[in-house]
Amino acid sequence: MLISPQDRILVQGITGREAAEMTGEALAYGSRIVAGVTPGKGGQEVHGVPVYDTVREAAAEHAPDVSVISVPASGVLDAAREAFAHGIRLCLIMSERVPRLDTARLLAEARESGCTVIGPNTLGLIRPGVAKLGTIGGRVDNVRKSFLPGNVAILSRSGGMTTEIASFLTSRGIGQSIAIGVGGDPVIGSNFTDLVRLLEDDGSTRSVVLYGEPGGTAEEELADHLLSRPSRLRINAFLAGRFVDDMEGVRFGHAAVMVEGGRGSVASKAARLREAGVFVAAGFEEILEGLA
Amino acid sequence: MRLFEHQARTLLGGFGLPFNRCLTASTPAEAAAAAASFGGPVVLKAQVPFGGRGKANAVRMASTPDEASREAADLLAMTLKNFPVARVSVEPKIAIVREVYLGCTWDLRARCPVALFNAAGGVEVESAASRVVRRHFDPRRPPGLFEGREMAAEGGLRGKDLVAVGAALSALGRAFLELDALTLEINPLVLDSGGAWLGVDAHAEIDDDAAGRLPARLPALGEIPRGSGGRRPTPLEIEAERIDSADHRGVAGRVVEFDGSLALLIGGGGASLTVFDAVLRHGGRPANYCEIGGNPTEEKVAALTRLLLSKPGVRRLAVIMNVVNNTRADVMARGVVRGILEAGQKPSGVLSVFRIPGSWEDEAAAHLAAHGVRALGRDTSLDAAAALAVQLHRENEPC
Numbered sequence: 001m002l003i004s005p006q007d008r009i010l011v012q013g014i015t016g017r018e019a020a021e022m023t024g025e026a027l028a029y030g031s032r033i034v035a036g037v038t039p040g041k042g043g044q045e046v047h048g049v050p051v052y053d054t055v056r057e058a059a060a061e062h063a064p065d066v067s068v069i070s071v072p073a074s075g076v077l078d079a080a081r082e083a084f085a086h087g088i089r090l091c092l093i094m095s096e097r098v099p100r101l102d103t104a105r106l107l108a109e110a111r112e113s114g115c116t117v118i119g120p121n122t123l124g125l126i127r128p129g130v131a132k133l134g135t136i137g138g139r140v141d142n143v144r145k146s147f148l149p150g151n152v153a154i155l156s157r158s159g160g161m162t163t164e165i166a167s168f169l170t171s172r173g174i175g176q177s178i179a180i181g182v183g184g185d186p187v188i189g190s191n192f193t194d195l196v197r198l199l200e201d202d203g204s205t206r207s208v209v210l211y212g213e214p215g216g217t218a219e220e221e222l223a224d225h226l227l228s229r230p231s232r233l234r235i236n237a238f239l240a241g242r243f244v245d246d247m248e249g250v251r252f253g254h255a256a257v258m259v260e261g262g263r264g265s266v267a268s269k270a271a272r273l274r275e276a277g278v279f280v281a282a283g284f285e286e287i288l289e290g291l292a
Numbered sequence: 293m294r295l296f297e298h299q300a301r302t303l304l305g306g307f308g309l310p311f312n313r314c315l316t317a318s319t320p321a322e323a324a325a326a327a328a329s330f331g332g333p334v335v336l337k338a339q340v341p342f343g344g345r346g347k348a349n350a351v352r353m354a355s356t357p358d359e360a361s362r363e364a365a366d367l368l369a370m371t372l373k374n375f376p377v378a379r380v381s382v383e384p385k386i387a388i389v390r391e392v393y394l395g396c397t398w399d400l401r402a403r404c405p406v407a408l409f410n411a412a413g414g415v416e417v418e419s420a421a422s423r424v425v426r427r428h429f430d431p432r433r434p435p436g437l438f439e440g441r442e443m444a445a446e447g448g449l450r451g452k453d454l455v456a457v458g459a460a461l462s463a464l465g466r467a468f469l470e471l472d473a474l475t476l477e478i479n480p481l482v483l484d485s486g487g488a489w490l491g492v493d494a495h496a497e498i499d500d501d502a503a504g505r506l507p508a509r510l511p512a513l514g515e516i517p518r519g520s521g522g523r524r525p526t527p528l529e530i531e532a533e534r535i536d537s538a539d540h541r542g543v544a545g546r547v548v549e550f551d552g553s554l555a556l557l558i559g560g561g562g563a564s565l566t567v568f569d570a571v572l573r574h575g576g577r578p579a580n581y582c583e584i585g586g587n588p589t590e591e592k593v594a595a596l597t598r599l600l601l602s603k604p605g606v607r608r609l610a611v612i613m614n615v616v617n618n619t620r621a622d623v624m625a626r627g628v629v630r631g632i633l634e635a636g637q638k639p640s641g642v643l644s645v646f647r648i649p650g651s652w653e654d655e656a657a658a659h660l661a662a663h664g665v666r667a668l669g670r671d672t673s674l675d676a677a678a679a680l681a682v683q684l685h686r687e688n689e690p691c
Binding site: 186 | 342398400401403404405430431432469472474499501502504505543546548559560561562563564565566568569570572573581583585586587613614615616617618619649650651652653670671673674675
């Protein structure tokens with residue numbers, strides 16, 4: 001499911017403050033980061049990882065499969081194209097505030113080159129006990145405290161809530177097969193529907209906890225998908241931001257969180273998901289329902 | 293950001309889209325002069341960054357410059373959705389033969405732009421969905437002239453109308469990509485009695501995340517409307533925005549004032565929504581929504597804390613975040629304590645709840661303990677932390 005222990009990981013923008021810190025923690029957790037790229041800084045090292053000027057050079061030496069992109073928003077489209085041009089099959093884009101047009105352009109190119117994209121605006125993903133990509137979980141001691149291997153997949157529009165949910169499940173002895181912050185933007189590479197499709201074939205996943213928010217169409221699209229293709233997975237959803245329903249046009253939290261023209265409200269998303277057989281938790285602690 | 297109509301018209305005009313002549317006025321005298329320069333009946337519209345002006349009686353007709361002056365005075369005295377009208381547009385009234393709707397927006401499901409055309413006009417675009425011609429286009433390549441013509445033909449246009457409207461649809465698609473737009477509309481585009489197609493209203497919403505690379509033509513448009521949803525930001529919200537933009541590290545700009553007295557510093561993006569819902573569900577009365585996250589600096593946290601405490605009537609602050617990843621709990625703790633001290637108050641008196649488990653949680657707890665505050669850990673859920681904040685706030689309020 002998305003990453004395996006054998007995957008060779010590249011970090012684009014590795015010399016940046018956040019990326020360098022992320023590299024150290026991910027290495028400590030066991031992620032196999034083989035190279036980094038920052039144009040103009042080739043020859044340096046970050047936590048012992050060699051830095052190259054171009055993905056081409058890094059690919060020639062290390063043949064990475066996966067890239068974590070953490071570059072300024074204005075450079076994301078270019079960095080993603082560079083990854084696609086050199087055989088990367090999974091790109092996780094951490095950068096925030098990427099113009100929507102750039103995201104759409106890079107997704108069009110990702111489809112053409114057969115690359116899966118997670119993000120932008122994601123803290124990353126983790127397979128507990130295997131590897132993690134991105135800053136998810138933060139410091140390695142916190143990662144170990146928050147995540148536990150098991151059978152529940154977490155899919156979340158919020159990076160912070162990904163760890164919050166994992167930590168809550170872990171405290172009740174419920175482990176996770178994978179936890180993915182899908183990204184807080186309205187246009188992202190892999191949405192709930194894409195990932196639930198992948199999880200159908202993942203033997204280690206029995207149920208899914210979804211974290212959803214107002215705005216966008218991700219929850220509605222998943223509901224439509226589940227109505228046409230019933231899932232073998234138990235799916236529990238928690239939807240935050242009910243108060244936003246009454247504040248049309250005002251943006252809260254993530255870029256995607258806004259109710260417009262009566263569309264995208266939590267109330268309507270909850271109703272659609274329930275119709276599709278998803279359990280929708282009224283309060284946060286109810287996400288445990290039926291998981292233990 | 294949503295632009296004013298007159299700004300949208302100017303921008304789209306730069307892409308060859310035809311619009312009716314139009315002037316703007318910020319005084320009745322200017323409106324009269326504009327009407328006189330057109331020499332006939334005119335239409336006046338309040339310039340506000342949201343729709344629904346027709347229903348709000350913010351679109352007026354005037355036959356003479358005197359009438360234009362009176363109508364402008366009336367419009368300029370209006371406040372719509374809390375937004376005082378500072379400017380009106382004045383344009384010649386057109387003899388309309390036919391109206392159509394043109395639009396471009398994002399199809400979030402398809403993850404690409406979509407061009408829209410409704411030959412029956414746009415008043416009820418949504419409900420007349422069956423008559424809307426929709427066409428997705430590649431975000432890397434604007435729709436060609438032929439694609440615009442195909443849409444016009446599908447909508448039932450023929451002859452030179454097909455050619456003119458097709459060209460307008462293609463130009464709108466090009467503008468959409470070049471302007472980093474989220475939504476563009478010409479509603480309506482009208483056919484006048486002389487056989488010309490002219491836009492008489494426009495709507496443009498531009499991607500805030502692309503503001504840095506917008507063409508240099510934008511500043512010439514004058515002041516860009518602030519706030520969202522037609523809600524004008526309060527001084528406290530504007531100050532929060534300033535604190536956020538003064539330091540690029542960490543996100544803290546989205547402050548929305550509410551009328552309660554419990555100050556909230558909550559985050560990140562998702563947990564802020566979760567906590568705010570929980571505070572309301574437990575009967576709390578928040579003074580504000582204030583999101584924080586993305587590893588802010590101590591200075592930024594301190595400045596925000598001071599700001600939230602400066603609101604009259606606020607005596608309690610609850611700081612609640614999810615199990616943090618890249619944000620450091622200890623930096624948050626130091627910033628909050630510093631902000632409270634700088635506001636001349638005692639952390640143990642003001643800070644009712646501090647719940648930030650995760651990275652650097654032990655260092656955070658130690659710093660708070662030194663100031664007489666006990667940090668809550670991950671065994672207190674977001675919901676329980678919110679309930680506690682509400683309870684402590686209630687006990688503290690004067691009867």
